[in-house]
Amino acid sequence: MEGKKTPPPPPPPPSFYAPTTSTNTNDFSFVNDSFFEKPPSEVVKVGDFGPFLYEWLGIDDEDAIDPINAVDAAVQTPVNLPPPSPSPSSIILESSQVLPPPIPNSQNSPVFDIIPSEYDPGNTNTTDTTKTAGRKRRAESVAGYGGDGRVSGDEGDENNKTKNRLKLRAATMAKIAATLTIQRRSDNNVPKFAFLTESEDEYLEDGYRWRKYGQKMVRNSPFPRSYYRCTAVGCSVKKRVERSPDDPTHVMTTYEGLHYHGLPPELPPPRPFSIYTDSDVPITAAKPPVARRGSRGSGGGGGGGGSGSARAGHHANNTITSVNVENGAIGSGDDSARAGNHANNSVTIVNVNTGVNTCGGGSGVGDGGSKHSAAIPTDVYDQQMQIVEQAVASVQSYSAPTAPMIDVTPMDVTDNHDQSFLDVDHYGDFFSDEDFFGDEDLFGDLSFNDYNASSSSASGEDLVGKICTGLLEDIINFSPSMAPHPHDQQPFLWP
DNA sequence: CGCGTTTGACCGGCGC
């Protein structure tokens, strides 16, 4: 790791990212009450969005005050939704609106902390299920969920740890961005996000059932794009699958819409996996410290199959931290063992199409009566993070036989640039292959200290933190009032 | 025979 080179000057972050009240880019104390004393159109409207989030998560609002306990409870006790509110666009089919827990798995372990049991990846035969696509692949997936569950990568040195830590922070930022996909896009009012997977198999098993409805050659790619729809009755979620023209070893899967139903009952539980948090990046400073569970470094997940100390999705203290996602055994919990190692079929989120409103909200659309408070960006934000992690974990648990970290890079996935939404190129500038986090990037060849020393006269200059700050501002400005409410969705039935 | 995939046709948006 001594490949010394002069650190390139860091690209200036988008101007709106820079916090105006603090030079400490990890200081989010500017997100205080007064921060939210903006016109209602410019603040998060948890009144509209909160119930959706809570219900989607299967937890009570009251419980959600304590995300840790709430999520724990949600795993064990699915919540019955209240009767659906009348909606001219909804078609009431059944009354069975029981939202399952986000990850219908382990009985006692919290979300994202699935303890290997009968689905011990080490027990599954490693028959290559990646050779065939489509129907056959899925059939095999249902039957087996092959994978070795190994932790790829080697033990790293301090530099690696630093890099990995930074990458984790990048992942955090991307997850923040990903949460924003919950918002409807302005073009089609459907949230989108995409995964880039390194896989021979184009079909990404994610636990849901899909029906292919089209395939088309697209411009600038020798590979076709496939179109799928969720087969659940009343579910309008779609996904597109295409192989990257730049790197045929990578497959991009774009999801459009959100499932308001559980996984098909005939599918087995997801493979064991675990997400745990890293404590580097305080996203907000809105709450006093609380004893943290599942922080990285406190055992890293119980080792050897994950005993459960690594609890992802549990953002105690509202300190949203970097999140690492693993399959299989957690091992030592040392980040250095995993970052950047993208084994075959690993799931790498590199692509998040955000619906971030950068125009100060102002949607003006919603139920009315929305209220806002300083608590919104903490609790709700935690829930949003969990939603994203669910999506991540779902794909990860069903499709990734190995255990690389998720490396998240927000970028545009649709070319549908819309002035009313965040131009994710702002983030792409930082996360593309030529940038800080790419293979040839600054962090790849230089330590964080090197970067700091060269990039700022002030010690601890932290672009990452700045970007985080900017993302947070986007979140604040993000008006979720347009988010779809589950009651407006058609109930779900499996055909 | 049922169900999911394939594949050419069709449609709408967009730029010129």
Added chain:
DNA sequence: GCGCCGGTCAAACGCG
């Protein structure tokens, strides 16, 4: 208006 392009439809196809 025309052509391009992405997305979707739907009849034909094929596999179990």
